[in-house]
Structures are given as C-alpha cells and as structure tokens.
Amino acid sequence: MTPLLIVGAGGLARETVQVVHAINDASPTWDLLGHLDDDPARHGTVVDGVPVLAGSDEALKREDAKIVICTANPRDNAVRSRIAARLGLPPERYATLVHPAASVSRSSSIGPGSVVLAQVVLTAAVTVGAHVCVMPHVTLTHDDVVEDFVTLAAGCRLAGGVRVESGAYVGSGALVRENLTIGAHALVGMGAVVTKNVPAREVWAGVPARFIRPASVITEPGK
Numbered sequence: 001m002t003p004l005l006i007v008g009a010g011g012l013a014r015e016t017v018q019v020v021h022a023i024n025d026a027s028p029t030w031d032l033l034g035h036l037d038d039d040p041a042r043h044g045t046v047v048d049g050v051p052v053l054a055g056s057d058e059a060l061k062r063e064d065a066k067i068v069i070c071t072a073n074p075r076d077n078a079v080r081s082r083i084a085a086r087l088g089l090p091p092e093r094y095a096t097l098v099h100p101a102a103s104v105s106r107s108s109s110i111g112p113g114s115v116v117l118a119q120v121v122l123t124a125a126v127t128v129g130a131h132v133c134v135m136p137h138v139t140l141t142h143d144d145v146v147e148d149f150v151t152l153a154a155g156c157r158l159a160g161g162v163r164v165e166s167g168a169y170v171g172s173g174a175l176v177r178e179n180l181t182i183g184a185h186a187l188v189g190m191g192a193v194v195t196k197n198v199p200a201r202e203v204w205a206g207v208p209a210r211f212i213r214p215a216s217v218i219t220e221p222g223k
Contacts, residue, residue: 001031003065004095007056007083009035009047012133013070016115017050019099026100033065059087066095068113072133072151074187077169078217080131081149084113091130108140111148135172153190165200167217174209185217 004020006013013035020030034051036059037043042052059067067089071079094113098104101118108122111130119137122128126140129148139157140146147166152158156170159178164170168182171190182188182198189205189212198204203212 001028002095003062004030004032005034005036005053005059005062005065005067006032006050006070007036007059007067008070009037009039009042009045009052010071012072012115013037014048015117016068016070016097017048019097019115019117022100022118023097030066030095033062056083056087059089059093067093068095068097068115069131070115070133074151074153074169074171075216077151077187078149078167078185080133081167084131084149094130129166147184156188168198171205185215187215 006016020032023029034053035047036054036056037052038055043054045052069080069083073079091112096110096112096114098116099118102116102120104122105124107124108126110128113131114128116134117136120134121139124142126144128146131149132146133151135152135154137155138152142160144158145163149167150164151169153172155172156174158176161179162176164182165184167185170188173190174188174192176194180194180197183200185201186198187203188194192205192209193207194209201215201217203215205212
C-alpha cells in the first residue's frame with residue numbers, strides 16, 4: 001500500500017480519513033501514516049484514531065508518501081493554496097481521493113490533491129482541477145469546469161456548462177444556473193440561487209443571489 005499523509009487535522013481532514021477507510025475497505029490502497037498540522041498544540045495527539053505527527057513541512061521529508069491538503073474555511077478559502085505554494089511539491093506527490101460511493105462518469109476527470117466525498121455525482125465531461133474539495137451530495141452536471149483550490153460545500157448543485165474559477169467557495173445547498181461563471185476567490189453563500197455571473201473576489205448570497213460585499217482573500221504563502 002502507498003503511504004499517505006493528510007495535511008490538517010480539522011473537520012475536512014477527519015472526513016478525508018473516512019474516505020481513505022472506505023477506499024481501503026473496497027480495495028487496500030493507502031497506508032495512512034497520520035495527520036500533519038501546523039498547530040504545535042496538536043502534535044502528539046490522536047484524532048479519531050489517527051495520530052497528529054508534526055507540522056506540514058514534514059511532507060517535504062517524507063518523499064515516499066503521497067500528500068493531500070485537507071483544510072477548508074469559507075472565511076479563508078485560500079488556505080489550501082497557500083500551503084501548497086509553501087510546500088512547492090510536484091503534482092505527482094499528491095493523492096486523489098474519491099469515496100467509493102461517489103458517482104464519477106468515465107468522461108469526467110479529477111486532478112491531483114482533490115478529495116471527493118460520498119454521494120457526489122459527476123454526470124458527463126466534468127473537469128475537476130487540483131486540490132478541490134467536493135463535499136457530500138454535490139451534483140456537477142455536463143461540461144462543468146471546477147478549477148484548482150475550489151471548495152464545493154455539501155449539497156450544492158451546478159447546472160451544465162458552469163465554470164468555477166480558482167479558489168472560489170460555493171456554499172451548502174447553493175444552486176447555480178447553466179453556463180455561468182463563479183469568479184476566482186468568490187464566495188457564494190449557503191442556499192443561494194445564482195442566476196448571474198459572480199465576479200471574482202465578491203461575496204454573493206440570497207434568492208436570487210446578489211452582491212453582498214468584497215471577499216477578503218489572503219493568497220500569499222506564509223500568511
């Protein structure tokens with residue numbers, strides 16, 4: 001089995017551990033070594049039976065292990081991209097983890113470092129980039145494009161031909177009309193109904209969704 005380290009020890013990381021267990025139950029694939037977390041107070045602790053070993057820089061030392069960055073926060077959705085930039089690892093060092101209960105069509109693709117949880121559906125010719133988090137019960141329909149470092153929260157649904165640009169966050173239960181674009185580092189609120197393009201670095205919410213305020217984004221590594 002391939003050694004695996006999960007960067008982060010919060011909610012998304014714990015959910016990803018369960019994806020790893022489900023994959024291994026179906027076909028032994030991953031040797032889960034533990035979590036890497038940049039909070040020193042967590043080092044040496046155990047989270048849901050999995051040890052927190054060290055900070056994320058430990059990934060640079062474990063060249064034998066695959067990595068997946070499992071941090072997500074709607075108030076700071078650039079955190080994964082900052083960690084990835086700081087680590088500077090090549091794409092082949094990252095694992096792609098898809099829950100066996102997800103439905104991924106043959107014509108769809110998922111990039112390195114991405115995590116797809118249970119009951120997600122990718123219908124036809126869906127492209128999911130690198131380091132994307134797709135939470136349970138998300139539906140991506142034909143020709144959707146989800147760029148790198150996007151988070152799609154539980155139960156959101158994208159109609160056909162939607163593009164979600166890098167670093168955007170689409171909240172739980174949001175609905176997005178066909179052929180629209182959610183701009184880079186934009187945030188769509190939970191339960192929103194998106195009927196217009198959402199510009200980059202803006203927060204939109206409501207039914208129908210409308211501009212609320214500029215999004216606060218920290219993209220520089222080390223911040």
